[in-house]
Amino acid sequence: MDEKVPRSNIIETEIPMGTVHPAALEPYRVRFFVEDEIVQEAEITIGVNHRGIERIMEGLPVEKANALTEKICGICSNSHIWNSCRTAEIGLGIEIPERATYIRVIMGELERLHSHFLYLAHGCEVLSHETFSMRIFYLREIVMELLAMIGGNRVQYGCSVLGGVRPRCDVDEAKLLRLKNDMDAVEEGLTGFVERFLADSVVQSRITGVGALPHKQAIKLAVTGPTLRATGVARDLRTTMFEYDNFDFNVITQPDGDVRSNLVMRALESFESIKIIRQAIANIPEGKVVTRDWEMFDTDIIESYIEVPRGTLYHSYALESGRVRHCIIRTPSMANIGAMKYACIGEQLTDAQLCIVQCDPCFTCTDRAIEIIRR
Amino acid sequence: MGLKSFSRARAIHVMLVYTGGCNGCDIEIVNSILSPRFDAEQYNVFLTWNPREADVLVVTGPVTHLNRKPLEEIYKAIPNPKLVVAAGSCALMGGVYKNCYGDIPSEEIEGPVENIIPVDAKVPGCAVRPQDVLAGVVSLLPILLDAD
Amino acid sequence: MFSNVISNSIVIAAITVIVCFIISTLLPGIERKYIHARIQQRIGPILIAPGIMAPIKFMFKENVKVESPVPGLYKILPILCFIVVTCLIIALTPQAFAIPALSSLVAIVGLLKVEEICYVLMGALSKSVMSVRMPFPDQIKGAAHNNVTRSFVEDISSRRSLRMITYGSFPLYLALFAPITQARSIFLPDIVAYQQAHGPILFTVSGAIAAIVFFIGYMIILNEYPFSIIKAKSDVIEGPYMEYAAKYRAIVYLTRGFFMMVLGVLFSVLFLGIPPLITSWSFLINIVVALIFVFMMGIFSAFSPVFTNRQLLPTILGTTLLGVLAVVVGLL
Numbered sequence: 001m002d003e004k005v006p007r008s009n010i011i012e013t014e015i016p017m018g019t020v021h022p023a024a025l026e027p028y029r030v031r032f033f034v035e036d037e038i039v040q041e042a043e044i045t046i047g048v049n050h051r052g053i054e055r056i057m058e059g060l061p062v063e064k065a066n067a068l069t070e071k072i073c074g075i076c077s078n079s080h081i082w083n084s085c086r087t088a089e090i091g092l093g094i095e096i097p098e099r100a101t102y103i104r105v106i107m108g109e110l111e112r113l114h115s116h117f118l119y120l121a122h123g124c125e126v127l128s129h130e131t132f133s134m135r136i137f138y139l140r141e142i143v144m145e146l147l148a149m150i151g152g153n154r155v156q157y158g159c160s161v162l163g164g165v166r167p168r169c170d171v172d173e174a175k176l177l178r179l180k181n182d183m184d185a186v187e188e189g190l191t192g193f194v195e196r197f198l199a200d201s202v203v204q205s206r207i208t209g210v211g212a213l214p215h216k217q218a219i220k221l222a223v224t225g226p227t228l229r230a231t232g233v234a235r236d237l238r239t240t241m242f243e244y245d246n247f248d249f250n251v252i253t254q255p256d257g258d259v260r261s262n263l264v265m266r267a268l269e270s271f272e273s274i275k276i277i278r279q280a281i282a283n284i285p286e287g288k289v290v291t292r293d294w295e296m297f298d299t300d301i302i303e304s305y306i307e308v309p310r311g312t313l314y315h316s317y318a319l320e321s322g323r324v325r326h327c328i329i330r331t332p333s334m335a336n337i338g339a340m341k342y343a344c345i346g347e348q349l350t351d352a353q354l355c356i357v358q359c360d361p362c363f364t365c366t367d368r369a370i371e372i373i374r375r
Numbered sequence: 376m377g378l379k380s381f382s383r384a385r386a387i388h389v390m391l392v393y394t395g396g397c398n399g400c401d402i403e404i405v406n407s408i409l410s411p412r413f414d415a416e417q418y419n420v421f422l423t424w425n426p427r428e429a430d431v432l433v434v435t436g437p438v439t440h441l442n443r444k445p446l447e448e449i450y451k452a453i454p455n456p457k458l459v460v461a462a463g464s465c466a467l468m469g470g471v472y473k474n475c476y477g478d479i480p481s482e483e484i485e486g487p488v489e490n491i492i493p494v495d496a497k498v499p500g501c502a503v504r505p506q507d508v509l510a511g512v513v514s515l516l517p518i519l520l521d522a523d
Numbered sequence: 524m525f526s527n528v529i530s531n532s533i534v535i536a537a538i539t540v541i542v543c544f545i546i547s548t549l550l551p552g553i554e555r556k557y558i559h560a561r562i563q564q565r566i567g568p569i570l571i572a573p574g575i576m577a578p579i580k581f582m583f584k585e586n587v588k589v590e591s592p593v594p595g596l597y598k599i600l601p602i603l604c605f606i607v608v609t610c611l612i613i614a615l616t617p618q619a620f621a622i623p624a625l626s627s628l629v630a631i632v633g634l635l636k637v638e639e640i641c642y643v644l645m646g647a648l649s650k651s652v653m654s655v656r657m658p659f660p661d662q663i664k665g666a667a668h669n670n671v672t673r674s675f676v677e678d679i680s681s682r683r684s685l686r687m688i689t690y691g692s693f694p695l696y697l698a699l700f701a702p703i704t705q706a707r708s709i710f711l712p713d714i715v716a717y718q719q720a721h722g723p724i725l726f727t728v729s730g731a732i733a734a735i736v737f738f739i740g741y742m743i744i745l746n747e748y749p750f751s752i753i754k755a756k757s758d759v760i761e762g763p764y765m766e767y768a769a770k771y772r773a774i775v776y777l778t779r780g781f782f783m784m785v786l787g788v789l790f791s792v793l794f795l796g797i798p799p800l801i802t803s804w805s806f807l808i809n810i811v812v813a814l815i816f817v818f819m820m821g822i823f824s825a826f827s828p829v830f831t832n833r834q835l836l837p838t839i840l841g842t843t844l845l846g847v848l849a850v851v852v853g854l855l
Contacts, residue, residue, distance in 0.1 A: 014672040016654050019445050020392050021758045022424040025401055027393050027442055029659050033668055037679070037832065043667045045659075048441045049395025051472040052483050071471050071792055072401020073504055118402065125409070126757045128829035134563045137410035144406075145780055155502035157397035202749070211738050348831040349679065350758050364398040385572050408713035416555075417566035419576075425761045425769040426652060429589070430580075444658035452652045454768045455585035 015349065019048050023126045023353035028363045032344070032352055039352045042344040045365050054327045057317070062088050062296075063162060070156045072329065073365040075118065077156045078111045080329075083315045085160040090321055092162075094294045100164035102241050102284045103138070103171060106179070107150060107159045108243075108308075109273040109280075113186065114143045115309035116119040116226075116266040116273075119360050122168035123263055126357050127206060132197065139189045142182050149175060164290030168208045169361035171284070180281050187274050194267045204260065211355030213257035221338035229357045230265040231257035234373035237307035246283065247276050260353075262358040278279020296322045306330060308361050331365035366371055380520035383430075385422045387519070389512060390429035390453070394446055394486070396470070399449030399502030400463035400515065404433060407505030420512055426452035434494075435503075437465040437472050439484055440487035450492045456514045456522035461488040462498040462508055470501065536618035539801040543612055544683040546810055547784030548777065550817050555567025572780025581773035588777045589766050590650045596619055597648040600641050601767060601774040607637050608778055612785045617798040620712040624809060631789070632696055635744065638782075638841045642746075642753060645763030646681025680762030683753045686832075687743070690839055691750075695740025701733030702793045704853030725794040729853035734794055736846040738819060739819070741786050745838070747820050749827035752835060757825025783820075787813025822832050 010034060011033045019027040029045040053072055057065040065089070070078040084103055089096060117140035124132035144154050150169050151157020159169045171179070197203065213223070215231035230234055236251040238244045252268045254261035296319070303316040310334025318325045334361040343355035376384075389408070393401045398422040406423045415422070421479045423429055438446060450459070465469045466488045473484055488494055496517060498511035551574040556561075560567025583652075583719035591597040613636050614625040624630060650656060654676045662669045702724045703709055706717035724730035743750040767775050790854045791797045791812040830838065 003726070011456045011671055013678075014671045015676060015679060016657070016659070017676065017758070018652065019442060019657065019659060020424070022760060024395075025405065026398055027436075029396055029657075029661070031661060031667070032658060033671060035684075041667060045661075049436065049439050050441075050483055051395060051439060052481075053435065053472070056471065068471060071397050071501075074397040074402060077397070107550050121409070124828075128751075128755060129827070130409075130559070131563050132563070132823045134409055134411050135603055137406060138412060138564070140406075141410055153502075154504060155395075155403060161486065200826075202834070208621060251793050281434065348833065350752065350755055350829065350831040351848055353757050362398065364396070379583045379838035380738060382576045382583070385569060386580045388577075409561055414560075414565040414567070416560065416568045419568050419572045421568070421573075424566035424653075424756065425765055428761075428772060441659065448656070448658055454587040461745075466679055477776075493835050 002313070009040070011040055012036065017353070021180060022197065023357065024304055025122060026362070026364050028361070030356065032349060034349055037349045039344045039347055039349060042341045042352065044341060044356070046337065046371045049364050052163070054329060057324050057327045059323050061322055062319060062324055065317075065327070066160070066162065067158060069329070070158060073331070073362055074109060074155050075115050075362055075363070076308050076313075078107050078151075078159055079306065079313055080315075081158065081304045082108060082160045083304055083308075083313050085162055085319060086306065087302050087304040087315045088162055088319065091299040091306055092294055092296065094163050095291065096164050097287050097289060097291055098285045099287045100289045102280050103150075103169060103289060104160055105167045105243055105247065105281050106277055107147070107157065107169070108169070109144055109276045110147050110150070111274045112309045114140055114147065116168055116270045117143060119266050120263060123259070123354070123357055126279070126354050127203065129203060132193070132203070139186060139193065142186055142189075146182055149178065161290060163286075163292060170289045175283070176281050179277065183274050183277055183281075187271065190267065190270055193265075197267075207259040207263065207354070208350045209256070211344050211358050212214065213339055213351060215257060218257060218339065221342060222275055222335050223339045223359075224335045225307070225309070225360070226265050226269060226334045227311065227336050227339055228336060230254045230261040237305060237312055240352055244276075246358060247279050249276050259354055259358045301326055310362055310365075311335065331362065333362045333365050336361065376473035376520075383400045383520050384516060385419050387431060387516075388423045388429050389415070389420055389431045389433055389437070390423055390426060390449070390451055391433045391436050391445055392492045393464075394434060394436035394442040394488070395439035396465045397502075400465070400500075403502050403505050404435065404508050406464060406496050408510050410505070412518060413505045413509065415509055415512075418509060418513055421508070425513065427454065429457070431458050431460060431515060432489045432493075433460045433462055433512070435463050436486070437484045438488055438491055440483055440485055443485045443491060446491060456519060458495040459488070459492055459521055460496045460508075460511050460515065462500075462503045462511065463520065464499060464501045467497050467499060482491060532618040533845050535800070535802060536561055536613065536616045539616050539806075540609065540612050541798050542801055543784050543788065543799060546782055548578075549814070550574060550780045550783045550855055551776075554817050554821040557816060559825050562822070572844050578685075578773035578776040581776065582770050584769040586769040589768070590652070590656070591648045591766060592650070593648055597645065597766065598771055600645050600648075601612070601771050601778060604641050604766045605774050605778045605781070606682070607641075608781050608785050610634055611750075611782075612788060612799070615711070615785070615788055615799060617715075617800055620715075620849070623710070626711045627701060628699055628711070632672055632699060635692070635695070636688070639684065639692060639744070642684040643681050643688065646677045646753070648673055649677040649763060649766040651760075651765035652676060653765065665734050669715040672674040672833055676759045677762060680753045680759040681854040683764070687753060687831075691743055691835070692740065693839060694736045694846050695744055696783075697739035697843060697850060698733045698740055699793065701846070701849040701853050703727055704850055705729065713795060715796045715798055723795045729849045730794055732811075732845055732852065734790070735792070735847035736842055736849060737790060737817065739842045741790075741816060741840075742820055742823065745782060745786070745820070748824040749830045750835065752831070758828065759764075783817055784813050787816045790816065
């Protein structure tokens with residue numbers, strides 16, 4: 001199946017939902033065009049929470065701009081500050097200490113864990129399965145406490161700074177030990193959950209085959225991140241990032257691109273994250289966590305791509321006497337909106353919200369981006 | 376304590392409206408209600424998504440332009456007595472987004488929430504901690520109990 | 524003398540109904556605290572919060588103007604539902620067995636149908652702020668399909684309740700008719716008398732199958748997860764109840780608890796032959812049966828997601844076949 005064809009072109013009525021809706025964790029407007037509860041077309045309106053962060057970043061000193069990028073998103077805040085620092089580091093040629101790289105990776109993977117857990121919990125909540133949702137939230141709390149332990153805050157840790165990580169975020173033996181023990185607890189809890197989840201035939205019948213996204217279509221829509229990997233395309237930017245050179249992990253793929261593949265995909269990827277964190281704990285080198293010997297100079301536009309929990313994140317700006325110019329940020333959800341609209345087609349109305357959720361939307365991230373019209 | 380205050384203290388329905396923050400506060404609030412670790416229901420705080428059912432409106436975010444009218448409408452739909460909790464620094468003062476254009480008023484940000492609807496309790500934090508949200512909602516109880 | 528007997532029996536019936544009502548207000552709390560919260564490993568609300576305190580709180584709220592094309596009718600509907608449920612319990616008391624119009628299964632089925640039709644009307648009349656009326660620039664230049672009719676989420680819920688009337692509540696009604704096949708009468712006094720003579724219908728093959736069917740029908744008619752498509756939180760939010768505020772919402776809350784109790788009592792009348800009578804010890808059995816039903820419903824709803832039409836149809840079809848089987852076995 002390459003392309004989903006709507007069963008008919010009759011549009012009986014339109015059901016708008018949002019901007020405040022129980023199935024959405026963030027404000028967006030979605031209009032479903034349905035025929036007898038079968039969605040024929042969906043229109044997602046974003047821009048509801050446009051705040052203009054890139055505009056605020058323009059002209060700020062780069063250190064301040066880095067701190068500001070965190071406020072783009074409350075879920076993947078660490079990824080934003082990481083990539084923003086990375087952009088400047090690439091441009092200025094800063095060599096960051098090995099230990100700082102490891103801590104960044106630990107933070108990045110912890111964030112991936114909490115983001116994926118949030119995804120699973122939100123997915124179960126949209127399925128109206130309160131019990132599963134609460135179990136995952138309970139597991140997620142362990143990860144949140146670890147993030148708070150390293151970063152000092154539950155959301156928006158401000159871990160990366162230019163040239164390394166904040167000294168506050170350095171990990172000592174006690175922290176590493178707690179990290180190690182909690183990873184065991186998370187793995188145990190998650191294994192139990194996944195077994196229970198896959199064995200539940202009612203839930204399986206509800207999610208199998210729903211919102212399928214064929215992989216040809218996924219590539220055509222330029223879908224990114226786990227949503228793309230769930231359609232069977234093994235594309236993970238972490239394999240090309242120098243930060244992950246010393247780590248051994250698998251790129252998880254799932255065959256179908258439906259809600260089940262997506263949920264299982266996230267769960268399996270969480271195990272890989274746990275694996276990466278364990279390797280980091282075992283091999284973390286000694287040394288300082290931040291290097292201060294670098295010089296600021298003007299640069300051309302610098303670009304940096306990293307893999308964040310939701311896909312590929314792109315930051316780019318130029319530096320002009322230490323200030324940020326021409327800032328552009330492209331978040332993964334921007335690319336996935338097409339997939340969300342596409343996955344809804346031909347599904348029951350109750351499943352349609354699930355189809356949007358399966359692409360892991362983060363419209364607060366997305367809502368400062370400009371639309372690129374390809375002609 | 377009369378029956379009115381007695382019953383109000385034992386069933387508080389909370390509605391959450393997100394108005395374009397960074398998602399951090401929203402998730403922490405949902406976390407405080409859905410996570411068994413915090414479990415708002417043990418304080419008889421129930422999450423609802425229907426303004427007609429709500430007593431307390433928890434607002435996060437700096438209220439972007441497109442979110443202003445929905446927020447007003449939802450506030451209007453809640454029957455009295457109603458109270459508003461503004462959670463997170465964006466809701467309290469517009470956060471980092473408020474002064475986007477310096478002295479020129481921003482077209483995007485209508486907030487803070489106080490400019491649009493009356494606020495009864497303010498929960499600071501970026502992002503708010505779940506404990507603080509629960510404390511904020513529960514701290515409104517005296518006002519709620521005395522209202523007619 | 525004769526009038527004395529009648530007035531006595533009316534007083535007893537009234538006390539029975541009131542006691543049932545008082546017990547019923549605890550049922551939602553029991554479901555929430557002792558089943559859902561325990562399964563979800565948390566403390567949960569206090570017992571009286573969802574069933575008693577929430578309605579009382581709503582009583583004291585300001586009555587707002589309802590957004591509805593026919594506000595009067597919309598406001599009457601929950602009261603009608605409550606009256607219907609009260610009539611149901613009255614019909615089940617042994618004192619009402621003397622009134623032939625009330626004490627037959629036809630009356631029970633009719634009253635249950637009224638309840639279901641109320642959902643359709645409620646859904647059609649509610650125009651909440653959460654969908655079309657949300658002030659958002661939807662129909663602007665460049666938007667898709669600007670000229671399509673727009674539906675509120677409650678309209679969807681209304682259509683779903685119509686669907687539930689046509690096939691969704693089949694299992695419950697089939698289960699109600701299984702006892703008839705054994706007692707050979709549609710009158711409640713005869714069914715009760717038959718069971719007092721021959722033992723409860725529940726312990727026959729036909730009765731046991733019908734009891735299962737009755738339980739599924741019970742969950743369907745109470746709109747509990749997984750059968751709550753007319754008020755699924757993930758799309759229609761609260762469905763027909765969206766616009767009720769203040770005392771009308773209080774009645775909605777009370778009706779739900781009362782309905783749980785009444786259906787439990789209905790089961791004990793039809794399958795155990797024990798009509799609710801406050802003066803007899805057997806009233807405890809009525810309460811226990813209602814509690815068992817609430818417990819089972821709580822466990823089922825905590826472990827299942829909401830069904831869409833795809834799962835609902837096979838489930839209901841299967842249950843209906845089971846119900847037919849029960850009736851056939853009863854007839855043999």
